[in-house]
Amino acid sequence: MKAIIPCAEKEESLYPFTESKPTALIPIAGKPLIKHIISDLQAQGIDDIYIVTNYMEEKFIDEFDGYTNVNTVTQEELNGTGGALETCDFIEDDFLVINGDVVVSENDIKKLIEKHESSDSSATILATTEDKPEKFGVLSIENDRVTKISEKPEEPENPLVNTGVYVFNPEIFDILNSISSEEKNLTEAVQKIVEKDKACFELAEDYWIDIGTVKKLWKADETKRYNLVTETEISEDADIAENVNILGNAVVEKGAEIKPGTVIEGNVFIGENCIIGPNTTLRDVTVNKSSQVRSCGLESTLLFEKNIVDHSTFIENSVIAEESDIKSNTTIRECFIGPRSFIEMNNSVYGVKFVPDARTDLSEISK
Secondary structure (H helix, E strand, C coil): CEEEEECCCCCHHHCCHHHCCCHHHCEECCEEHHHHHHHHHHHCCCCEEEEEECCCHHHHHHHCCCCCCEEEEECCCCCCHHHHHHCCCCCCCCEEECCCCEEECHHHHHHHHHHHHCCCCCEEEEEEECCCHHHCEEEEEECCEEEEEEECCCCCCCCEEEEEEEEECCHHHHHHHHCCCCCCCHHHHHHHHHHCCCEEEEECCCCEEECCCHHHHHHHHHHHHHHHCCCCEECCCCEECCCCEECCEEEECCCCEECCCCEEECEEEECCCCEECCCCEEEEEEECCCCEECCCEEEEEEECCCCEECCCCEEECCEECCCCEECCCCEEECCEECCCCEECCCCEEECCEEEEEEEHHHCEEEC
8 A cells, every 4th residue: 555645735824833844844752743654654564655745845855865665746736635646646556645734643544544445445534523523524424434525514413524534546536637626625526436435434543633723733742742652761872860850751862861850750752962951840841852951841842953941941831943042031831932033031921922033132023
């Protein structure tokens, strides 16, 4: 089986984080989102993966240089997810489709593939239940067959929604080719398969997060970290001081240094070449590679790579993009800080979204 991962469009709703990198390359739980997806796909024996790109395509090419079974394909015209699939119409086998801005479990991917392989369907849809199904495509079902997809209905008949994760057979390419509109809507093509009674569904058991907002990005990191960091794993090449207190579960990668007096609680990921401490408390956080966190406290926070957080600082429920510099005696709560930001000492910031290259000393901070 093959797989297609559409990643061509820029997610404006994830500003400021997508100003410096595409959504699929944002680091969650220690590595780019798309690498979590690819690992899960490869674990199911998927042998060829095609990443459909346009926005910041060169970053995907650099990231996957040297990968033998991961290929980039350019979507020249941004004409929808259906158009993204058409860039791969050379595929002759059944294939899985998952957007590059989605977090889903390996188990649910496995179940979806097994359901498709055991059925006679042309399309198998991964479904989930939502509290507000009116914001999604709602599935009408009969047994395990999908009988209708209603896009964002005012009065949904049930909470079962389409996640946008599919397994198709190559028939989908003929259907997409028959759609004459400029915008190739994949859901329209799937609806045609549904009308032929050739679509079934599999219900997700674990989790599915469509990262359409900055808050969902924070949630995706929390969810993925919680499911990956289930025990303490410390690289042999990491340097951990004797009086570091690990009270929860932690993954500590090679080259990381954790200094005396550091306390780790909950589920924590510490990336390569990070410096933590001394006298620092980390609770339920991801600290990506080459970051420095000194004598401060972080809770329920995602730090991208190459950040510096100075002493007597406290950060909670926030996302901090790469190469930011947060000076001492600063408190940050529920903020989304753009890349390369500078926050001067003695600041208190709550509920703010910072532009890229923000500087609090120049009052250039929010959008």
